[in-house]
Structures are given as C-alpha cells and as structure tokens.
Amino acid sequence: MILSAAQMLEAERIAFSAGAKAEDLMEIAGREAARLVRQFHPKPGRCVVFFGKGHNGGDALVTARHLAEVGWSIELQKSFSDFDLAPLTAKQLGRIWKTRSEVDRPLVVLDGLLGIGASGEPREPVATAIRHINALRATEAAWVLALDIPSGLGSEVCVQADATVALGFAKKQLIADAATHFVGRLAVIPLPGVYAPSDADRAEILQSDDLRSLLPPRGFDTHKGQCGRVAVIAGSRKYPGAARLCSTAAVKAGAGLVTLFVPPDIAPALSAALIPEVMVSPVADLREILDQKFDAIAIGPGLGRERDEMVRAFLSECSAPCIIDADALNAISAAPSCLKNTPAPRLLTPHPLEMERLFPQNFRTRREWLEAFVSAYPVTLLLKGARTLVG
Incomplete structure (x- = not known):
C-alpha cells in the first residue's frame, strides 16, 4: 500500500x-x-x-x-x-x-x-x-x-x-x-x-x-516437458540480434521448450548463432503458428514493420497468452482495437516512446496514463521505466 x-x-x-x-x-x-x-x-x-x-x-x-x-x-x-x-x-x-x-x-x-x-x-x-x-x-x-x-x-x-x-x-x-x-x-x-x-x-x-514465490525451487526429478512450452516470434534480416536475445532469455528464465519462429531467409544464420536449447522454425505466415500448442508466446522484438497487418491478425486470433513487445506494439498502435476482444490474456511491455505511439500521454502522470489505458483495453500493461508500473 x-x-x-x-x-x-x-x-x-x-x-x-x-x-x-x-x-x-x-x-x-x-x-x-x-x-x-x-x-x-x-x-x-x-x-x-x-x-x-x-x-x-x-x-x-x-x-x-x-x-x-x-x-x-x-x-x-x-x-x-x-x-x-x-x-x-x-x-x-x-x-x-x-x-x-x-x-x-x-x-x-x-x-x-x-x-x-x-x-x-x-x-x-x-x-x-x-x-x-x-x-x-x-x-x-x-x-x-x-x-x-x-x-x-x-x-x-x-x-x-x-x-x-x-x-x-x-x-x-x-x-x-x-x-x-x-x-x-x-x-x-x-x-x-x-x-x-x-x-x-x-x-x-x-x-x-513479493516475487520469489512465483519461481519456487523445482523438484529434483523435474524435466523440460514439465516447464512450459514458449514460442518467440522475433527477428528480421535487419534485426536478428533481437531474436537471439529474446529466445535466450526465455531459456534462462526457465522455459522447458523454446521455439523461435523467424522469417525463412534468416533461419540458417540464426540456427548457427543461437544457444543449442533454442529450436528454430522458419515461418513465412504467422497463421501457421495458430494451431500449435504453446503455454505462452512472445512477439515483437526485431520483427520490423513489413508484417504489421499479419501481426494484428495473429494477435486477434491467437488462443495462447501473448507478451507483446517492440515492433508488435508498433503494429497494433495503428489499430489498437485488435486488443478489444482477444481470446487469451495479453501483456503489453512498452517503453515510454512505444507507449506514446500506442496511447498518447496527454499530460497525464505515468500512473494515470497506465490506468487510462487498461480501462480502455482488457489487457495487462507493464510500462517500462526507472520505476516500472504494472496494471
């Protein structure tokens, strides 16, 4: 309090x-x-x-x-x-x-x-x-x-x-x-x-x-199949490093099975550059992912802006919880109504400039800014900053 x-x-x-x-x-x-x-x-x-x-x-x-x-x-x-x-x-x-x-x-x-x-x-x-x-x-x-x-x-x-x-x-x-x-x-x-x-x-x-209980110690006989399946949709020819960082972070955070979906033209290079725990899957159309089973999906880092409409359609239909970051945030800023009736939870993680594109601050305090956004859209917002806000 x-x-x-x-x-x-x-x-x-x-x-x-x-x-x-x-x-x-x-x-x-x-x-x-x-x-x-x-x-x-x-x-x-x-x-x-x-x-x-x-x-x-x-x-x-x-x-x-x-x-x-x-x-x-x-x-x-x-x-x-x-x-x-x-x-x-x-x-x-x-x-x-x-x-x-x-x-x-x-x-x-x-x-x-x-x-x-x-x-x-x-x-x-x-x-x-x-x-x-x-x-x-x-x-x-x-x-x-x-x-x-x-x-x-x-x-x-x-x-x-x-x-x-x-x-x-x-x-x-x-x-x-x-x-x-x-x-x-x-x-x-x-x-x-x-x-x-x-x-x-x-x-x-x-x-x-307050957060320690969210990551309890794992049993000695725990195996990767019990630790969640995570998909990462990230990277482009211009920004391959974002895909590498994001997928590695998912592994380091404890996800059992991590699949990185990338454009086909950069899949071979990223496969050679990634840590071996990450599975790389080339995908040209994000709809190919919709029928696959994942516990959570991260989308956005380094995607570029060429597939904005495809990203919005994917987020409107995907039945898995999604973490929306970087270029995926930029994609929905043109039509944020795609967040209105999503079939699963959505967590948005903008820095202040991305948030401004998505939902102008208009002289609000940061907390007022966050509260206004989550009142307008049924999502969870993590507004990055030296003092990160979650609502």
Missing part, C-alpha cells in the same frame, strides 16, 4: 497508542537499513552519517551503529547541538561510537536529516548539509541512502539518493514521477504494529520477496 505523509503519521500515532514503542520501531528500521547497505556493499568501508534532530536522525544513527558492529568506519555529521536533539535521537547518539580506519571505500552516506513531517524549503543548517551530501556523491562517488525520504524532496534543495528505504509503507511523494531522480532505488521496511488505514492507496510496491 501507499500512504500520504499524513496517513503515515496517523498510523504511527495509532500504533503508539496501542502499545508500540518508538525505540523498538527505530531499532527495526535501523537494523534493516544497515542490512540494505550491506546488500549493496558487502565489505565494510566508511559511512558518513548526516542526521537531524528528529527521529529520522535517530533511524540513521541506529543504522550506523549496526554497521559499526560489523566493521564499518563511522563519521558523524550533525546539524544541531546535542541540546536540540529529540530525547530518543540523543539516546541513539549516546549508543554509537565514532570509529576511523584506513579503509575509505566503499563510501556510504546516510541521509537522516529530515523526515516525512518536514515541509517547505529546507532551512539552515539543513540546507548546507544537503548540499554537502550531494557534493560527496558528485565528487567522491559516495553511495547515498535516504532514511524514509530524501531530505528536501520536492524542494529546490534536495538530497539525490542512490536508494531510499521507506519505513512502514511507501509514501506518495516517493513515487511521484518527478521524484525518481532523487529517490533512486526504493525499498520498503515493514514495521510491526503499524497498519495502513482503510482509505490507503491499494497499489503495491513490488520487491524481490
């Missing part, structure tokens, strides 16, 4: 009134944020901690303490005097020790200056600290992790993070189109006892843990 800042603050208030302790939640947030740092940087290095006076600063200090325990060098950059710190933040400061070693790489910066409760343009001394963080990233290639939100997000002076760890739930301002450049990678750390309100946005931020 996705919450506004006000909804998140209210969810925390309710959790505290039910007995949750801020210090316990802070410990969980810091421990998991440190784990995220170590995911990207397994070997200890130098960590510079920028922290403010509120609990966001406390989250950063707990993160640094957990990193120090596994050998990281810690450098503290505080923007306020100890007397200005919130009591819990001051307590966390007292539990951490500054360490210094000869190891300066990797260089990680923690942004714990401002939390979701901040508003307006950052004031001094925070604004200077934000500029300092960005300078470390620009001149020393520091990897910046923002705690809950990049400080100053939505303002002229804003931290540019490589990753942001959202605490409890993702916040609306983190997924705004203009925020991606500053938020970087987005991870969400659940907080026990903090629940989303009933009116929260039901959209989900998908992480690896």
Whole structure:
C-alpha cells in the first residue's frame, strides 16, 4: 500500500497508542537499513552519517551503529547541538561510537536529516548539509541512502539518493514521477504494529520477496516437458540480434521448450548463432503458428514493420497468452482495437516512446496514463521505466 505523509503519521500515532514503542520501531528500521547497505556493499568501508534532530536522525544513527558492529568506519555529521536533539535521537547518539580506519571505500552516506513531517524549503543548517551530501556523491562517488525520504524532496534543495528505504509503507511523494531522480532505488521496511488505514492507496510496491514465490525451487526429478512450452516470434534480416536475445532469455528464465519462429531467409544464420536449447522454425505466415500448442508466446522484438497487418491478425486470433513487445506494439498502435476482444490474456511491455505511439500521454502522470489505458483495453500493461508500473 501507499500512504500520504499524513496517513503515515496517523498510523504511527495509532500504533503508539496501542502499545508500540518508538525505540523498538527505530531499532527495526535501523537494523534493516544497515542490512540494505550491506546488500549493496558487502565489505565494510566508511559511512558518513548526516542526521537531524528528529527521529529520522535517530533511524540513521541506529543504522550506523549496526554497521559499526560489523566493521564499518563511522563519521558523524550533525546539524544541531546535542541540546536540540529529540530525547530518543540523543539516546541513539549516546549508543554509537565514532570509529576511523584506513579503509575509505566503499563510501556510504546516510541521509537522516529530515523526515516525512518536514515541509517547505529546507532551512539552515539543513540546507548546507544537503548540499554537502550531494557534493560527496558528485565528487567522491559516495553511495547515498535516504532514511524514509530524501531530505528536501520536492524542494529546490534536495538530497539525490542512490536508494531510499521507506519505513512502514511507501509514501506518495516517493513515487511521484518527478521524484525518481532523487529517490533512486526504493525499498520498503515493514514495521510491526503499524497498519495502513482503510482509505490507503491499494497499489503495491513490488520487491524481490513479493516475487520469489512465483519461481519456487523445482523438484529434483523435474524435466523440460514439465516447464512450459514458449514460442518467440522475433527477428528480421535487419534485426536478428533481437531474436537471439529474446529466445535466450526465455531459456534462462526457465522455459522447458523454446521455439523461435523467424522469417525463412534468416533461419540458417540464426540456427548457427543461437544457444543449442533454442529450436528454430522458419515461418513465412504467422497463421501457421495458430494451431500449435504453446503455454505462452512472445512477439515483437526485431520483427520490423513489413508484417504489421499479419501481426494484428495473429494477435486477434491467437488462443495462447501473448507478451507483446517492440515492433508488435508498433503494429497494433495503428489499430489498437485488435486488443478489444482477444481470446487469451495479453501483456503489453512498452517503453515510454512505444507507449506514446500506442496511447498518447496527454499530460497525464505515468500512473494515470497506465490506468487510462487498461480501462480502455482488457489487457495487462507493464510500462517500462526507472520505476516500472504494472496494471
């Protein structure tokens, strides 16, 4: 789920009134944020901690303490005097020790200056600290992790993070189109006892843990005939590499039997260039594929535009689930009505330019763009981007 800042603050208030302790939640947030740092940087290095006076600063200090325990060098950059710190933040400061070693790489910066409760343009001394963080990233290639939100997000002076760890739930301002450049990678750390309100946005931020169950470990006696039959319709004389990449990806993703359908004039060359697991079948007329049995069909990469009408007819009649990409998307952009009454599921995977040809954005946000399209056509849309959307 996705919450506004006000909804998140209210969810925390309710959790505290039910007995949750801020210090316990802070410990969980810091421990998991440190784990995220170590995911990207397994070997200890130098960590510079920028922290403010509120609990966001406390989250950063707990993160640094957990990193120090596994050998990281810690450098503290505080923007306020100890007397200005919130009591819990001051307590966390007292539990951490500054360490210094000869190891300066990797260089990680923690942004714990401002939390979701901040508003307006950052004031001094925070604004200077934000500029300092960005300078470390620009001149020393520091990897910046923002705690809950990049400080100053939505303002002229804003931290540019490589990753942001959202605490409890993702916040609306983190997924705004203009925020991606500053938020970087987005991870969400659940907080026990903090629940989303009933009116929260039901959209989900998908992480690896959410997707892992879709690819369970296979049994020792599993054979290729039990792992699906996939057809790939791709490639042309001008773009043979697309067919090679697409069919290889199908094999690497775990498909048991992969057949690549290509124009007859390039079949011999591709047969010699492909990995041996891919079966190559020359086909001049896509209707020849309609009576064959496949669990899924991918169509489009490198097809060229010479067979647009044939592609549209195929997608109108094919009874297998189809993934539609690249030139197949360009083909249907001339007559998207072919998506209206398809006999099986269709997944479209456009990048922004392909999506614009298919369905102009017309000043919508990316999410509004996606929602308008899937309301008009009974398909699933995966809109590619630094923050890919699925609906």
